[in-house]
Amino acid sequence: MPSILQLNGLTKSFGAVTVADDLSCDLEQGEALGIIGPNGAGKTTMFNLITGTLAPNAGSIRFQGQDVTSLSAARRCRAGMARSFQVPQPFSGMTVFENAMIAATQAAGLSGRAAETLCLDVLEQTELMNKANTLAGGLTLLNRKRLELTRALCAKPKLLMLDEIAGGLTENECVSLVRTIKEIHASGVSIIWIEHVVHALISVVDRLIVIDFGRKIADGEPKAIMKSAEVQEIYLGIAIDD
Amino acid sequence: MRVTRTSSAASIAVIVGTIILIALIAAPWWAGRADMRLLGEIFLYLALASLWNLMAGYAGLVSVGQQAYVGFGGYMLFALTIFGGLPPLVAIAGAGVLGALIAVPVALLIFRLRGAYFAIGTWVMAEVFRLIFAQVSALGGGSGSSLPVDIVRSMAEGRDAREALSYWLALGIAVVVIAAVYLYLRSRQGLALTAIRDNELAAASLGIDIWRTKFVVYVVTGALTAMVGALIFLQKLRISPDAAFSVNDWTAFVIFIVVIGGIGTIEGPIIGTLVFFALRETLSDLGTVYLMVLGLVAIIVMLKAPKGIWGLVRARFDLQLFPLGYRVIQNKTDKD
Ligand SMILES: Nc1ncnc2c1ncn2[C@@H]1O[C@H](COP(=O)(O)OP(=O)(O)O)[C@@H](O)[C@H]1O
Ligand SMILES: [Mg+2]
Numbered sequence: 249m250p251s252i253l254q255l256n257g258l259t260k261s262f263g264a265v266t267v268a269d270d271l272s273c274d275l276e277q278g279e280a281l282g283i284i285g286p287n288g289a290g291k292t293t294m295f296n297l298i299t300g301t302l303a304p305n306a307g308s309i310r311f312q313g314q315d316v317t318s319l320s321a322a323r324r325c326r327a328g329m330a331r332s333f334q335v336p337q338p339f340s341g342m343t344v345f346e347n348a349m350i351a352a353t354q355a356a357g358l359s360g361r362a363a364e365t366l367c368l369d370v371l372e373q374t375e376l377m378n379k380a381n382t383l384a385g386g387l388t389l390l391n392r393k394r395l396e397l398t399r400a401l402c403a404k405p406k407l408l409m410l411d412e413i414a415g416g417l418t419e420n421e422c423v424s425l426v427r428t429i430k431e432i433h434a435s436g437v438s439i440i441w442i443e444h445v446v447h448a449l450i451s452v453v454d455r456l457i458v459i460d461f462g463r464k465i466a467d468g469e470p471k472a473i474m475k476s477a478e479v480q481e482i483y484l485g486i487a488i489d490d
Numbered sequence: 491m492r493v494t495r496t497s498s499a500a501s502i503a504v505i506v507g508t509i510i511l512i513a514l515i516a517a518p519w520w521a522g523r524a525d526m527r528l529l530g531e532i533f534l535y536l537a538l539a540s541l542w543n544l545m546a547g548y549a550g551l552v553s554v555g556q557q558a559y560v561g562f563g564g565y566m567l568f569a570l571t572i573f574g575g576l577p578p579l580v581a582i583a584g585a586g587v588l589g590a591l592i593a594v595p596v597a598l599l600i601f602r603l604r605g606a607y608f609a610i611g612t613w614v615m616a617e618v619f620r621l622i623f624a625q626v627s628a629l630g631g632g633s634g635s636s637l638p639v640d641i642v643r644s645m646a647e648g649r650d651a652r653e654a655l656s657y658w659l660a661l662g663i664a665v666v667v668i669a670a671v672y673l674y675l676r677s678r679q680g681l682a683l684t685a686i687r688d689n690e691l692a693a694a695s696l697g698i699d700i701w702r703t704k705f706v707v708y709v710v711t712g713a714l715t716a717m718v719g720a721l722i723f724l725q726k727l728r729i730s731p732d733a734a735f736s737v738n739d740w741t742a743f744v745i746f747i748v749v750i751g752g753i754g755t756i757e758g759p760i761i762g763t764l765v766f767f768a769l770r771e772t773l774s775d776l777g778t779v780y781l782m783v784l785g786l787v788a789i790i791v792m793l794k795a796p797k798g799i800w801g802l803v804r805a806r807f808d809l810q811l812f813p814l815g816y817r818v819i820q821n822k823t824d825k826d
Contacts, residue, residue, distance in 0.1 A: 299695060325697040339688035341754070345493070345818050350685045353678050355697035364493045368818070380818035403696060
């Protein structure tokens, strides 16, 4: 399988703090990768670097074989990357449907009926249809997160990047979210998913990486990773002497 | 499930708007000379306000220097007719083209500035324009010049015909500007611009080229503002640097109009223009008190209705005369 995404030595510092430290990682076409790590570890920063919201201090990013390190966020999106924001970023003065239309027209490049039909289908899938005509600024946090997923899907991405979208969902909602993401994965879309709700994450991803202080400290089969000592230390807060 | 982009309010607005437009086109046959001059001025302000609103209200480009383009357009009318020998109507179009050309380097310069610095930059550019045109002695330097009588005469036979023509031109540019803004905002590019208005981070992440979108808006606005400027000074028949590049006349009043009418809506500048001229016509005899009343109205509106008069109406009645958005209509058979 060819790689869809290759990160090579990505490094980013804010002042004296290094939030991405020589990150390297390969994602195969169609693979679903999970990312875990404590708050402030640099997971969202990694997304910002991949999507072009932030420029790295060093390192490179290849997407579908092409070096995109110097491309704008907009160009990378049109090349097939779409993300959700951990802190939702709705177009507040536009309705939910119009938010979706932005993704369908600008990112996926659709127009007219084709764009409208895609948006309606995705709104059905993400269970936001009953809010289609509501201004996005008036949504609850939960629905804003649904809107993040909706927009990312309406962009028809080849690589879908999700940043903590399961937090705050009820068990039923979580089950239906997992089902949706599995469907998308099954349709051939590559996925990177940052998530604290580990059981939901594990049920979807093929592979898991762990980030701490901007470094990748583990990379492998999800269940094995979760059992490893370092992950136990981070998640259970048990200090292991070395 | 279906998606619609019209509403019954909009259909009524089309009918009412068409009737008003026909009545306005016929004004030379029913209105007096003074009324037509006033209407012409209203149309030109309506055009300026709609353009400033597109730039500030949608593209987030808060310019306080649009007088640069008004004055530039006015001077180009004079230069192209006097030195270029062009008929005034062609010169107006020429002013638009040159306005676009001059807007390109200006944009490259001031787009490096953000927020308040951008606003100050636009004002500085307008001052630079004023100082440059004050140096052009062929156009009267600092004291300005008048449009030669033979050029004025070349427009149409007789004063009535000329006044009617200049009235129709003003009406025409207002209609063209509003129609252009409306069609643009409904287009794919306009959707992108509206997204930028709401959230630049998300817009960029969804494939929207923010710089290019704003650049296009700035250049097109510059071109159309220059054409409006040419028309303004075709009515006045006289131009001077201070009148052409007046920040009061071409920017402060325009901002007042947009803010009280409702920024970021097409309807806002229309309402604002009507309110502005209603105030001006009833209070202008009061001298400085008139300006104080304008200021007071602006403050009250900003405090009580930050989205302007149209924002208030829209919130209360969910009304859109120029429907830009999309509505999803759920079929009656769909339940839940
Ligand atoms: N734009 C920024 N400027 C300065 N510091 C930042 C910025 N973005 C993130 N950080 C810092 O980088 C660190 C990593 O943040 P983040 O990537 O959001 O972590 P995570 O998503 O893993 O919780 C945090 O300490 C955060 O405060
Ligand atoms: Mg995060």
